Amino acid sequence: MKTINKDNTWSISSFLENKKYDFSKDNILDILPAKDMDEAFKIISKWDNYSPTPLIYLNKLNKKLKFNKIFYKDESKRFNLKSFKALGGAYAVEKVTKGNKDIIISTATAGNHGRSVAWGSKKLGLKCKIFISEYVSEFRAKVMRSFGANVIRVKGNYDNSLKECIKQSKQNNWQIVQDVAWEDYKLVPKLTMAGYSVMMKEISEQINNEKISHIILQAGVGGMAAAMIAGIARYLDNVPTIIVVEPENAACVLESIKADKVEKISIKKESLMGGMSCDEVSLVPWEILKNSVSHCVTVSDNYISKTVKSLANCEFSDKGIVGGECSTPGIISLIGMSNDSKIKKKINLNESSNILLFGCEGDADEELYQKLLTE
Numbered sequence: 001m002k003t004i005n006k007d008n009t010w011s012i013s014s015f016l017e018n019k020k021y022d023f024s025k026d027n028i029l030d031i032l033p034a035k036d037m038d039e040a041f042k043i044i045s046k047w048d049n050y051s052p053t054p055l056i057y058l059n060k061l062n063k064k065l066k067f068n069k070i071f072y073k074d075e076s077k078r079f080n081l082k083s084f085k086a087l088g089g090a091y092a093v094e095k096v097t098k099g100n101k102d103i104i105i106s107t108a109t110a111g112n113h114g115r116s117v118a119w120g121s122k123k124l125g126l127k128c129k130i131f132i133s134e135y136v137s138e139f140r141a142k143v144m145r146s147f148g149a150n151v152i153r154v155k156g157n158y159d160n161s162l163k164e165c166i167k168q169s170k171q172n173n174w175q176i177v178q179d180v181a182w183e184d185y186k187l188v189p190k191l192t193m194a195g196y197s198v199m200m201k202e203i204s205e206q207i208n209n210e211k212i213s214h215i216i217l218q219a220g221v222g223g224m225a226a227a228m229i230a231g232i233a234r235y236l237d238n239v240p241t242i243i244v245v246e247p248e249n250a251a252c253v254l255e256s257i258k259a260d261k262v263e264k265i266s267i268k269k270e271s272l273m274g275g276m277s278c279d280e281v282s283l284v285p286w287e288i289l290k291n292s293v294s295h296c297v298t299v300s301d302n303y304i305s306k307t308v309k310s311l312a313n314c315e316f317s318d319k320g321i322v323g324g325e326c327s328t329p330g331i332i333s334l335i336g337m338s339n340d341s342k343i344k345k346k347i348n349l350n351e352s353s354n355i356l357l358f359g360c361e362g363d364a365d366e367e368l369y370q371k372l373l374t375e
């Protein structure tokens with residue numbers, strides 16, 4: 001840890017300023033209305049075993065980086081499902097089925113979304129079909145099966161699993177509960193985002209009147225990031241500097257912001273951050289992200305194991321934190337940006353900054369987590 005500030009190996013891969021930045025609370029709340037977020041909180045907070053996940057101070061990391069505070073929202077503790085995705089898919093299942101027990105649910109997933117959909121379906125006594133690509137670990141498949149889901153493996157990547165899910169769902173009249181939006185399919189992804197916004201409602205009550213100055217949001221297809229931005233518009237009194245972080249091999253939000261339109265990228269190598277290895281930003285999130293994100297950064301996979309270990313070994317905070325692969329890029333990019341004086345100055349990262357990071361998942365893939373810990 002002594003080396004964090006001086007060790008040039010902690011770096012970001014790219015940095016982009018959004019020339020179209022124009023945060024508009026009204027526009028954001030037109031896309032994800034306050035009443036949808038309020039309803040999600042009302043319903044989810046009544047689920048069995050609901051409690052807000054911890055907001056932890058990364059006090060030891062902060063001592064090294066010399067900001068005011070670094071907050072870390074620890075989603076490893078979310079309903080025993082070990083990621084924030086528990087809030088989205090399961091909520092959408094409940095909303096779209098409206099008590100009808102005859103509906104068969106389907107989805108395609110990198111893992112955590114499917115786990116949430118399977119869990120939500122089980123709670124409601126619904127059958128569930130889950131399509132996964134060849135890159136989803138067998139461990140993740142097993143967990144989904146443990147919730148009673150029928151897991152179908154599809155050759156190729158996530159896109160292939162989604163195509164197969166759509167095809168079979170049409171043939172069999174299954175109800176797709178997807179976290180990705182496309183033309184004619186926007187309602188369910190909006191529901192998943194409304195579910196995710198519960199995180200920001202909790203944070204607004206956990207920060208004790210402190211103002212967050214910077215927020216770093218991981219993005220895959222952008223649903224989580226856009227939902228947090230909607231949560232900022234709904235629950236916070238100020239607008240922090242909003243930075244999106246993606247794997248360098250899957251920077252679909254960065255490329256879209258650069259091009260000022262949705263850009264489908266080609267993923268040359270799947271990132272270890274499987275939940276974030278996405279080639280196209282989802283349509284509903286894009287409408288929010290395109291003017292609300294102030295900067296985009298990307299990070300390589302090189303620092304994942306190091307960060308997972310530091311979280312676990314109390315190097316960032318007083319207590320150890322179980323943070324899986326997708327929990328690391330917020331920390332990696334923060335250290336990386338801190339190591340670059342020009343970027344630091346440009347985005348006003350300084351001793352009065354309060355930074356909010358998301359620990360999106362715990363050891364959701366226990367086998368990968370153990371590997372990262374011992375690597």
Ligand SMILES: Cc1ncc(COP(=O)(O)O)c(C=O)c1O
Nearest residue numbers: 218220221222223224275326360
């Ligand atoms: C486990 C996991 N899946 C997916 C995502 C990405 O979410 P989205 O696809 O909504 O952008 C994240 C974000 O960090 C994540 O941690």
